[in-house]
Amino acid sequence: MTHLSAELVEKCKKVVELYPSKRSALIPLCHIAQGQNGWLTPEAIEDVASLVGVSPAEVRGTASFYDMFHLEPVGKHVIAMCTNIACMLAGAYELLEHAQEKLGVSPGGTTTDKEFTLEESECLAGCDKAPCIQVNHRFFGPMDNASFDTLLADLKSGKLADVVPPHGVLIRIDREHKRKVNYEAIDAERVEIDAAIKERKLKLEAANNATVGKDS
């Protein structure tokens, strides 16, 4: 039920083509997959696994290395509050405490209405606007208790829907251009082309040509 939609699968396939090796698309594909449900559902992980040709355990293992991927459901808005050095010096922990009270959850928790998930994060590279926070990876800062409250209200009311899409939606612009360079043609011209690469290509072709024809 939470497999990737056909549309997203198509999008994923295009991304896979951009890379010299399928597996390289693993992280971009996880981002795309996370855009669908706000988190990486097991079914979506299985889809990504088959698209990039590794086992689901490896996709999950890889995704779990990265903070941005959620393997459990999260709220519509994930609020990441930086408490690292610059923000801390500007009162980030006090702000975090306020946020916890306001939302009634501690870091890692999701409000019962599934609207907000609160996270304590490492430096978000917004230190000139400390204390800075991100909502679904969109920046806000410098924050104080009052501006935080206003932000919550605006997010809830949908006023910021344009700026802050639901969690998981990362890059709203699709790449318009396929790989343009014909590497095969370039390779053909190269005299000193690595024999190994050529051989590997032949190998793959041969493997694809296994006879399974009706006439056999």
Place this chain on the structure above:
Amino acid sequence: MALTTFEKIVSKRLKLENSYTLEQYLATGGYDGLKKALQMNPEDVSAEVMDASLLGRGGAGFPAGRKWSMLKPSPVRYLVVNGDESEPATFKDHELVERDPHQIIEGTLIASYALGARQAFIFCRGEFALGLERLEAALNEAYAYGAVGSDIFNSGFSIDLVIHPGAGAYICGEETALLESLEGKRGYPRIKPPYFPAVIGLYGMPTVVNNMETVSNLPWIVLNGGKAFASLGEGSSAGSRLFALSGHVNRPGWYEIEMAKTTFRDLIENPELGGGVRNGRKLKAFIPGGVSAPWFGPDEMDLPLSQDAVAQKGSMLGSGSVVVMDETTCPVRAAWRISKFFSRESCGQCTPCREGSGWIERIMHRIEMGLGREEDIELVLDACDNIAPGLTWPPKQTTICVLGPSIPSSIHSAITMFRDDFLTHIKEGGCSYDGKIN
């Protein structure tokens, strides 16, 4: 020293309206550098960069020209631009990617041309959602404009560019972890030797990894010549650089300043720059180059922002981020928070870093909470010593990458500079500075 004035190199568009669009970019000389480069021999482009004495802006400060010259010959080479910027208190690449993505693309293309790269990747920190959108839009524009793809500007040179979003792991800024991540794996740094990217990089092929700001300098260098760049700054610290200033200053932000000609005092106090310590308070300490760097005290305020000068005093310019801590800062708390960062960000491969970072964080937390014991100070230092033997600078290491030996920097600094604060915490169960931690 006085503040020098010069034509800004990487930041000239950052404050313009719609600076991230192709229209604005072209209106301000965009892609002229690439066009000029394509008229030159690739070797000549490299020679200009060598002349420029452009130091890498990612943290290690290795000269870009030299790095390029070390790239192993091979029919397949790659260029990867490192925009994973996650070093705490560093936010210059963030600004560049949101405000001037075309400049990054142009720089990447120039470097690709000079290096004969087969394909180039811009690895951009995943949390920069807006930046990623602007970069992707800019790339679409650049393709349409003919600046990327096959036969760029009818020069016969072809290259494809991929924008690769990161997914939130500090360690992926380390260049070999970044390559692993780009290959779709867990971001585990590779062991050097033998995995120097210039020899065995992306997909095992020779690869150059350069920081986003580093490549952003290239259009200017090609247009104005390496010598012009090197005429700014002094010695090996040539040109100008974006410094990210944060913490207890009146005007936190990024400032492009001439290297070596400016001092930390200028950066922090000059009214056009930091504008002085917040609320007129006294400076207690500052971090000169990201949280991996050992701290400096008021005595080092007059050091120039020069790689060598800072190194001589036992720290580094690192990622070009300066954090100011005023007299109300609790050094125990600051050092604890930094240790917490490393503990959360250790990739977990090496035992000393994986286990050590967590243990150190716990000891620091204990001390900060007022539950420390006097022997904890030596204990934490010894735990640090097992990651970075001798606690020297530059550090020795028992680990694969230098994240491990970065852990002790702030702790060692804080204990050395402010041992009394630690003792107070231990004896009195807390400190008199602002704030609590939870």
Place this chain on the structure above:
Amino acid sequence: MTEKLTNEETVTFTLNGEEKTAVKGELIIEACEKNGEFIPRFCYHPRMKPVGMCRMCLVEVSSPRGPSLQPSCYVEIQNGMEVNTQSDPVKKAQDGVLEYLLLNHPLDCPVCDKGGECPLQDQTLSYGPGESRFIEEKRHFLKPLKISSLVELDRERCIQCGRCIRFAKEISGEAEIDFAGRGEDTEVAIFPGKEFDSYFSLNTVQICPVGALTAVPYRFKSRPWDLEQIESTCQFCAVQCKLSVQSSQNEILRTLGIDSDAVNQSWLCDRGRFGFEAIYSSNRVNSPKIKKDGEFIDVSWPEAVEEVARALSVAKIANGPDSIGFIGGARLNNEGAYAFSKLAKGVIGTDNVDAQLSDGIDPNLIFGLRRATINDLDQAEIVVTLCGDLREELPVLFLRLRTLVANEALLLAEFSIGETPLSQYAAFRRSLVPGKVQNLLEELKDSFLSSFGRDDFEQKDGGIVFVVGNPGIGIDGLEIEHSIRALAKSFPNAKFLPALRRGNIFGALDMGLSPGLLPGRVTLKSHGSFFGDKWVCVPEKVGKNTKEMLQSVIDGTMDTLILLGSDPISDFPDKNLVLKAFEKAKNIICVESIMNESTKYAQVILPASMDHERAGTVTNLEGRVTHAGDKVTASGASFDDWVIASLISAELGDDLGFNSREDIGSEICSFAPAYRSTEKYFISGNDFGDGVVVPIAQVPVSIRARKSDPIEVPGLSSIERQGSPIRSGNSLPSSVAKVGSESQISFDNSMFDLNSTVSYKLLEEKRESSFYLVLEKSLYDNGTLLRESKSFENSARESYFKLNPVLLAELGVNEGDMITVSKESVKVKGRVVADSLVSVAVVVASWNQNSADSRELISLDNVNIVEVER
């Protein structure tokens, strides 16, 4: 390997100030170990790529910028390198790593399976600090996590060395386990709901340096210091992995793989590792039995043997020796096989003896081929497989080959019925169709070798190895043999690895348990008179194979069958033929260890000891003769096979002349040409390491020191520290082997003429709507030994049919649906599995799995053409 060893360049380096030599390209950790300096380590494993993660193995290495700490498991030794493993910085770093590892490691050694053989425990005792300086809470996990049906994971104990994960990725190629999380929170994890479902899962337990991974069958069973062990050989399949058999109080509790460079390189399949459990089956035959009034009653040995001798004498007198037949023998060791060979051929005088159940390859062909060793795969540039799925049939051979092809060390051409785990790596592959196999040679040359620019391989010496076996039942064996002969003729310098799977089938064939053969790879024709002089008699004419014997019983020309540890009802392709024959046979005598389908038809059952209960030698697919020992005493009144043969022979009035298995050994070495000079292997002791490949003169023996790293083979060295001797040693170089005193004849494979043409029936063409049926074997099925092992009693799957997805679409069925496959009136149901590499002309059926039995559809006399319905 041998060539490699002699060509190795050496470098000199200093180790703690002393000058030493090492082989160029070796890692520092290996170079130091060979020079007597053991560097502590956790993540390094000699059979996997180093990762340098645990940092336990740091040593000081000189560099232009002074000495620096480097992971010795990762850095190669260089000429002139100064290595210091004892300096203060090294000691401090090692202490530091140990302290860190123990921070979160629970101190539950007293209840941990690994306690007593744990490198972490050992290294803590020898290097570690006395007291912990860590005063906070340790990491906690819900425990334990089941990562497969046989393996459990205690995450608290895990030290994140990644060995298990690397094994899954690198060696077995099933990346179903991976690290999850980051930093301190890193844990070993499976994908929820997807187990590490592998034939090799228990290797992860053996290589886990702490007690994080435990084997379910062994959990909490014993302490290492209570275990005794011997070095032995696994006899489940013809790879014959080296293992250490460990027991306590006369009960086997576990086995561990031994790092034999030549064979299994420390790995075992799960079946080989815990298959010994069948010894403890409740259906064990513990006493001789005679059927009276339809019921088996226990009798004494003399009574049973008398009954057998009576039956044999009657049959021989009434209808001649040819009315008696012996089926089976692959379960016997060489001594048992020789004794029965001598009984049948040299005492009774029948040549109706067959250790293969009509699913193998003619030994006359095998003996004529230039035999490869497993290590020849390492040297090969091209490997061609024409056999079944190696993972199912010869699991550890699969591991060896998979690692090579996955690392692109060689090019693989695969000829198989359907997809195998090697298909994805194959540079070239073709799906086999019954009746069309003969095109294989042309395909190989024209489509593969020439397109890869490798035409020179036909004449080239070495470089190409063919792995040949029966790709599936339903393809005429003669057709396969025809193709193998063609390959051998066309590639005169190629080597062949025969892929028969039954345990000691090669030993059985070498001992003459096959029609027309005599011990030592000679024929009745060529050496009948030689053996005639030594034995009481030899058969007059070439006898029948299993299928012909069964047919003769039905025809009435044979009436007495002796089943040597074989269960044709479950194990012969044409079950109906067996049933008909068994119903008709006058006498069926079983030499057996566990009651099975076929024993029901016996008049007499003679209890035989099982693997690990009897000592002797065995021979693997390379022709490698190794020792397989007796760790525990035989169950009940069981005897070794050679004793049983001797008893029967004596009762028949002719003493076989054997008082001990050593007597048989001497006779084999004296009479059996291919076994010339192997005396030492048969006579005494266990310390022959990797054994020797026969015939000795033909193949040089690899001599590489066996690793004795306690982390690698946990049991061996730990037990060593408790006192009992470590038994791993080197292979014996051939020069050391004693030349048998009486050997007069030597082996010559040219007596087996590869040019003889075999004719086989051309297939009747199938109709458009019908299919050729082919049966494939799996490692896990309802075979007696598996079903009777506790850990595998439920391992058989539901019966299935594999079809090409194109057909599925045409039939309108989906994967997982039930279909009916029929031949005339016989209908068999099974689940559909899609396999895009199965030809559209073929339906593949499972063998001996649960519910439906596809063997109903096979008859060896006919071409097996079937229809498929939804």
